Amino acid sequence: GIQVEQSPPDLILQEGANSTLRCNFSDSVNNLQWFHQNPWGQLINLFYIPSGTKQNGRLSATTVATERYSLLYISSSQTTDSGVYFCAVGLYNTDKLIFGTGTRLQVFP
């Protein structure tokens, strides 16, 4: 089956720093989502981005489907950005998402 790998597995930042999270996938995908799981366990949709670039405030994401990767950029990080970031891919002709193992981000003041 398809492999979805995220890097780095852990990231520690000081408030105000920028970061880039990466999601690699081993096969063609129909779409891709980025989620933030906050310290209380809630999963929050960040981006639905099968290709191209999207921005939402301090966050932006780029997916290059032909090269099988997606990047999530966090600028001017805040302590509230802490948590685990997951990418999940949807395959053609299926109704299911395959999740990566996540990147754990800790932002300190």
Added chain:
Amino acid sequence: NAGVTQTPKFRVLKTGQSMTLLCAQDMNHEYMYWYRQDPGMGLRLIHYSVGEGTTAKGEVPDGYNVSRLKKQNFLLGLESAAPSQTSVYFCASSYLGDPNEQFFGPGTRLTVL
């Protein structure tokens, strides 16, 4: 508009007991899903439903059953709980036009002793 809600939020069971987790959504979504999340891991699909009265197996279906009697509700049952089913369970839903854009509930933390 509550989105996706899950009941209960926490539960502790003894080995061999049974229970049902309830997921409800008010977005009129056709698709609903149950996932489990184990420590340090991503989510794995247990069962899903593409419409009222339908269910299908996901990646890790053993030990679980599901029912979708109403479009807005998706039930996950554990007939005889085992310690290996200790996990956080998430429900999600999506609409027919784009089933892969899924929206998640807050999760249920289940401990089986």
